[in-house]
Amino acid sequence: MRIHLHIGPQDMGGERLQAHLDLHRDALKAQGVLLPGAPGGRNHTRLYMAVTDPDHIDPLRFNRGFIPASKQKKLRQMLAQTLAADVAREKPQAMILTALQLGSSLCRVSELERLRELLAPLSEDIRIIAHVDDPARALARTYAAQVMEGRAVPLSREITLAQSGAPWWQAALEGAPASDPAGGQFLETQGVPFWLDYTALVDFWEGTFGPGSVTLRPYDAARFHGEALADEVVQSFELNAPLGRAEPAPLPPQPSAAWLTRSRQMNELLLKVLDHRARILPRPLWHSFLEDIRIEGAPMAAGSLAAISARFAPANAALRETQPALTAQTFTADAPLPDWQEADPEFGYRASQYLLTFMGRLDKASHLEANGKVADLEAARHEGLHPEHPADPELSETARRILPPLAQEKFAHLRTTAYAPHDRIGNVAEETVLPPYAPVPPRILPEGSSGTVIVGCMKNEAPYIVEWVAYHRAIGVDNFLIYTNDCTDGTDEILDRLQEMGVVQHRYNNDWKGKSPQQHALNLSLKDPLVQNAEWILHIDVDEFVNVRCGNGTLADFFTAVPEATNVAMTWRLFGHSGVTRLEDRFVIEQFDRCAPKYCPKPHTVWGFKTMFRNIGAYKKMSCHRPNKLEEDKRDQVLWVNGSGRDMTKEAIDNGWRSSTRSIGYDLLQLNHYALRSADSFLIKRQRGRALHVDRSIGLNYWIRMDWEDARDITIQRNLPRLRAEYDRLMADETLAGLHRTGLEWHRAKAQELHDTPEFQELYQQALEIKLNGVERAAYALALDLES
DSSP: OEEEEEOOOTTSSHHHHHHHHHHTHHHHHHTTEEOOSTTOSSSOHHHHHHHSOTTOOOHHHHHTTOOSHHHHHHHHHHHHHHHHHHHHHHOOSEEEEEOHHHHHHOOOHHHHHHHHHHHTTTOSEEEEEEEEOOHHHHHHHHHHHHHHTTOOSOTHHHHHHHHHTOOHHHHHHHTSOOOBGGGTBOHHHHSOOGGGOHHHHHHHHHHHHOTTOEEEEEOOGGGSSHHHHHHHHHHHHTOSSOOSOOOOOOOOOOOBHHHHHHHHHHHHHHHHHHHTTSOOOOHHHHHHHHHHTOOOOOBOOGGGGHHHHHHHHHHHHHHHHHOTTOOGGGGOOOOOOSOOOOOOOOTTOOHHHHHHHHHHHHHHHHHHHHHHHHHHHHHHHHTTTOTTSOOOOOOOHHHHHHOOHHHHHHHHHHTTSTTSOBOOOOSOOSSSOOOOOOOOOOOOOOTTOOEEEEEEEESSOGGGHHHHHHHHHHTTOOEEEEEEOSOOSSHHHHHHHHHHTTSOEEEEOTTOOSSOHHHHHHHHHTTSHHHHTEEEEEEOOTTEEEEEOSTTSSHHHHHHHSTTOSEEEEEEEEBOOTTOOSOOSSOHHHHOOEEOOSBOOSSGGGGBEEEEEEOSSOEEEEOSSSEEEEOGGGGGGOOEEOTTSOBOHHHHSSSOOBOOTTTOOOSSEEEEEOSSOSHHHHHHHHHHOOSSOTTSOOOHHHHHHHOOOSEEOOGGGGGHHHHHHHHHHHHTSHHHHHHHHHHHHHHHHHHHHHHTSHHHHHHHHHHHHOOOOHHHHHHHHHHHHHHO
16 A cells, blocks of 8 residues: 655645545545545644654644643554554555645654654555745745734745855754744744755655655646646546546635734734733634734735745756656746835734734633643643643543544543633523513514515424424514425325415425435525515524524514624524433423533534525525525625624625634524434434435434533523414314324334334434533544544
């Protein structure tokens, strides 16, 4: 087996290359090539973090909790075990590993030896691939990236070094700051990019992996998409044929020269603040500070760095003799311009004035970050000197028994990072019993309007339909457009009866085409008059309940709170089975009150959202989580808000279906997601499959991801009296009540049938035995994401 080790460096198109590989994993597998998931999703950062010297703490290790050497060692051991297991299972002819930080950060022989020691048991045939560009163009991109990560030294340093004639690689490393994470000092951020000396880069890697082991390939931004990128992947990794179409994703725009000046000056001040050791500045907050001082304009021109191109021109010409993939065009510099001078920050900008406005946010974040980061930094400083230093708290008994090594490693560092789940956000008292909401009469709609419309898709949901419809009518939903396919439990009959009663509109979707019955239904819904005449539209499933937490708990109250909004990201709150095992004829919102904590950025599914949007024609397509394909002439009319009513337009207007640490908010509205309901209901769901992804099973992994029990939230239960009133009104129809009872008995019989099947009875027992706390569950889910 040959290992293709792609080392970047960063800012050489590696992200596009990695995205193409990730998109075509199955095609790689068909060619006998393994692209493992355990080292990382697309960029195999775990491989990189596992091999740096213990004292070489870079931004990745710092931010992801691998500061102490003991944690790093555990990571390396886990990675070695997982890669060996992957190779033994898949028996590939080749394996691709790609980490952009390898070429940009590894600079010590000991690190390369550690990397080779990790890979050698898998194969001795290791080929190194790096992409290179004219050094001036590469430095322009790298400097911009460094500044946006905290660099405070201007580019005049690199120009002086180039003009001095000193050995670049050696001088860059000798002048690099000592690693001081708490002070914001990292080689990768503050140092001269040593790797711009491509000749030294080749010598460095071949010194450990052998003569001729390194292949340099040209990076050309204009060609790193479409068919050219597909061909580049074939040549880089010696594939038999192209993997498929390479999507022409746009490159992110470079920061303006003025913004770089502003940011570098701000970084100078922030580093002085950190030098006092009284505060900790989390990376996301640092990024937000720089985002707040953004100014548009022309980016820095690589032609102003002609001295850099000239410095390396002779050596790069010699490289072309030994690296046949390189051409004269690879190192052709941009037209020379006057020597680089830092741009005017414009409009009288003063970094000190902005810093004063940022200090409150910095102090608050420091308080939240201090315990975990400081503990890890102290452990890193004293490790080996103080053997009595306590180990990580032990996993629970269940976690020790069921968590695989990758999940245990995830737990070890997740608990001390900013991604550890907790419930310390928001303003709503969620366990306090509050007075019930008052009933609201149905709206009288203007002629021609269908009001607020829910578009739903269902398959075998008979016991839950009437409650779900009654609940949403009680909070102000005016109409329902429901699509079903291949139902056998009486769902169709219940919906047909509700249609006869004038409550819903039911459409059969049995002849769906494509990969998803749900998406086929959503495409059809856009042509339906009920949707075309709607004021607001939301697509949610029957296990999702819109929980308005302001005013009288109605949609009208929420719309009053956000009068300018056109799109609302209704973030999930995942509710577990709350100890309920059997299928009971009781309200879902009454039975299940244990849920995920409000702050739970990992795994990504916890903060998924569904979108409620005003029908202004801004988007051409409705998808599962959101409308898509924005009409450009409507861009200025769109305002996305989160569940706390805060603007998140910039984050969500074009894509995305998950909230982030910047956009999470539950204060005014959340989407209660009862993905499991009872354990019996989970068995039936497991046997039925998914509506959106019919080719994916719902096994124990799904239970682990969804059975959150850490917090308790009863805010939705203020709706119980008006839900009961509307439910009883609907169920006064004897035909509907009889169909509901028939559907309930069908599900109970199905549950018993599955209990009598060994496979499902085993799944049932395994699920009920899993008792994990929030950090353990998040760690397990993250491990499952990497392995899938």
